[in-house]
Amino acid sequence: MATTPEVSAPSRILIDGQPADRVSVLDRAVQYGDGLFETIRLAAGHPCQWQRHMDRLTLGAERLGISMPDTALLAAEVAEVTWGRHDGILKLILTRGEGGRGYRPPHPANARRLLLSYPLPANHGQEWREGVAVRYCQTPVSINPVLAGIKHLNRLDSVLARAEWNDPAIAEGLMFESTGELVGGTMTNVFLWDGRCLMTPPVDRGGIAGTVRGLTLELAARLGIDCLVTRLDRAALDQARGLFLTNSIIGVWPVRALPGRRFDPVQLPWNLLDRLYRAACTPG
Amino acid sequence: MATTPEVSAPSRILIDGQPADRVSVLDRAVQYGDGLFETIRLAAGHPCQWQRHMDRLTLGAERLGISMPDTALLAAEVAEVTWGRHDGILKLILTRGEGGRGYRPPHPANARRLLLSYPLPANHGQEWREGVAVRYCQTPVSINPVLAGIKHLNRLDSVLARAEWNDPAIAEGLMFESTGELVGGTMTNVFLWDGRCLMTPPVDRGGIAGTVRGLTLELAARLGIDCLVTRLDRAALDQARGLFLTNSIIGVWPVRALPGRRFDPVQLPWNLLDRLYRAACTPG
Structure with missing residues (x-):
């Protein structure tokens, strides 16, 4: 290994x-x-x-x-x-x-x-500029409405999901409930783009309400971009025209590949993504 | 407090x-x-x-x-x-x-x-002799088939369930999935007795496969007592004639009260319980 x-x-x-x-x-x-x-x-x-x-x-x-x-x-x-x-x-x-x-x-x-x-990782910012390839994880998200959304220390589901791959060309893995609903990445929240509207899963049964997820919802509203918080599954991913990931350290990562699927990040709403990326790394 | x-x-x-x-x-x-x-x-x-x-x-x-x-x-x-x-x-x-x-x-x-x-708690053994009063917990069990059964360190569901009561007269709380299926106590496995047959919930979505739970299944089989591992809910608890709890430290606790319900522990299969209690605290 x-x-x-x-x-x-x-x-x-x-x-x-x-x-x-x-x-x-x-x-x-x-x-x-x-x-x-x-x-x-x-x-x-x-x-x-x-x-x-x-x-x-x-x-x-x-x-x-x-x-x-x-x-x-x-x-x-x-x-x-x-x-x-x-x-x-x-x-x-x-x-x-x-x-x-x-x-x-x-x-x-x-x-x-x-x-x-x-310190920041040496290659920080590279994924923002180049986009990332993402996989699907087998490990399901742990479900508990009382613990969902908050950033508690019971993180074995993300640990096991992140242990599923070693390929450095894969930057993140998407995680689902056992019943197939998308929740997010092992360490990120996920947004789907259909060309007009953003969609992101709720974090009411599992997953974490990321700070940049919250920022995305606010900035999208301010820019007049509709954003639905709604249950999403593999079919929704298959239909998406674009995808991006957020967390407080990376800011935003445009997704350029899912298994069997390539995206042209140019399709994404860059007026939003640029602001997000800057806001996520602005002190205050 | x-x-x-x-x-x-x-x-x-x-x-x-x-x-x-x-x-x-x-x-x-x-x-x-x-x-x-x-x-x-x-x-x-x-x-x-x-x-x-x-x-x-x-x-x-x-x-x-x-x-x-x-x-x-x-x-x-x-x-x-x-x-x-x-x-x-x-x-x-x-x-x-x-x-x-x-x-x-x-x-x-x-x-x-x-x-x-x-050290053992000062009052160790008292509950075995006298039976225990048990409550129902609001905090749902965390669900993840990959983590179910094993005794991992992600135990916030049990922590929050155990924080629900301070009354020293209540020895344990029963926990359920969000969907209503019984899983076990905050720190115990649970067995229902209908007068002929034992029933205990599976631990394939949440909960822990207790060592004394395993011992109970084996000893029951040896004694010719049927024991079903099956989904159970509040209705099953309402219909039970008796109830007991197991873990490696307590061995066995007969239940004498649930909310709105009293049990006569004499009804329980004591040939099994006596052996269980002894086996749980026998070295080796």
């Missing part, structure tokens, strides 16, 4: 504000995946789409019953962990903290903040 | 064979819940139902593509971490080890072994 080329190490880590690189084995993130995370683009030394990330984290914390950290404290720690880094990636993990044996959340709980600062 | 009374601390921890109590924040258990666990009863200084736990761990490791540790090495470490403890609980966590950013599993990966030794 080839070694993984894109493995990157964080250059700095803060745990509850202190430089450290290890957590207690009793932390419930270790024991049960009991926590949340955000992966945030850094540009010009600052986090991008910060408020969207905080909004999703807040929603997830409410859903899981985990205390949100003070946002001013968090912002100060983000400034510290990213200090001196112009472009990069900030990963924020919020765990329920340490607990005893058993699923029951401890009361009181001391939620824990992990902040990790990473 | 009352403090959690039953929180217990492990008395000894080994990480990859060494005394330690912290793991890297880059461990994929922290990042994605990317691993497996077993919770094993200790009796007379030895793990109970060891082979069943190893069989399930092996199946889970195959499913997730994580290397199984050498079982002789593991057995030696178990002996070390439980040394001097007569009765108790052994928790074994197997993680995919450390990785870079992103869902893709690292190649090569160095799977990590965490072993934690706990």
Whole structure:
């Protein structure tokens, strides 16, 4: 098996504000995946789409019953962990903290903040310019309406889906419910374009409500481009004239190939895509 | 909010064979819940139902593509971490080890072994003798056929279900699929008894294939008691004459109450339950 080329190490880590690189084995993130995370683009030394990330984290914390950290404290720690880094990636993990044996959340709980600062991948931006080839994954999306949409730490479905291929020419894999409904990529949200209208799946049973997905819905509305949030399946993919993927680090990836299908990215609504790409990597 | 009374601390921890109590924040258990666990009863200084736990761990490791540790090495470490403890609980966590950013599993990966030794709860055995009151949980079970049955670390559904109640008089909550099918308790498997026949739900879409569940199916067959593995719903619970719960630590809990319903545990097939309880806490 080839070694993984894109493995990157964080250059700095803060745990509850202190430089450290290890957590207690009793932390419930270790024991049960009991926590949340955000992966945030850094540009010009600052986090991008910060408020969207905080909004999703807040929603997830409410859903899981985990205390949100003070946002001013968090912002100060983000400034510290990213200090001196112009472009990069900030990963924020919020765990329920340490607990005893058993699923029951401890009361009181001391939620824990992990902040990790990473460099951008060396080839960052290439897929935006050239488009990507995408595959279909066999691993189904985990379904739970209570956990859908939020960015929690139970991510084995995406892990197993991403383990399905090693070919570096394939940038992403699309994931479906067991019943065939499209949900998104292993690490992205997906938008279909029929020449007039955008379509993207709801994230009410599985998947994550991406920050750039939210931005796409808003920008499309502002540009007068209809965007339907609707159930989609393989037939909808077969009929699409174009396709693009979004997440907070990549911004936007135009899709140029699915299995047995090639797309001409020129067909996509570039007035939207250009704005999206810029907005996703604009600090603030 | 009352403090959690039953929180217990492990008395000894080994990480990859060494005394330690912290793991890297880059461990994929922290990042994605990317691993497996077993919770094993200790009796007379030895793990109970060891082979069943190893069989399930092996199946889970195959499913997730994580290397199984050498079982002789593991057995030696178990002996070390439980040394001097007569009765108790052994928790074994197997993680995919450390990785870079992103869902893709690292190649090569160095799977990590965490072993934690706990005392038995002070009131252990009381529920076996007296029976338990059980509630219905609102939180649905997470559904994914690829992850069903194995004891992986993505356990937020059980965490949220267990967070639904604080009443110490309620020992367990039953969990259902969103579509209404019974799956099991937050930490147990469930068996219904109609006076002649046992019934238990399949664990092919969600839930865990408990070691004592497996033991129950085998012992029932040996005793000539029919046991159907079949889809069950609230109507089946309403019609049941009796109910019991199983897991590796509790062995068996007879159920004496569901919401709006009382059971006489005397109705249950005690020739089976007695054997089960003894077998679950017999070393070997």
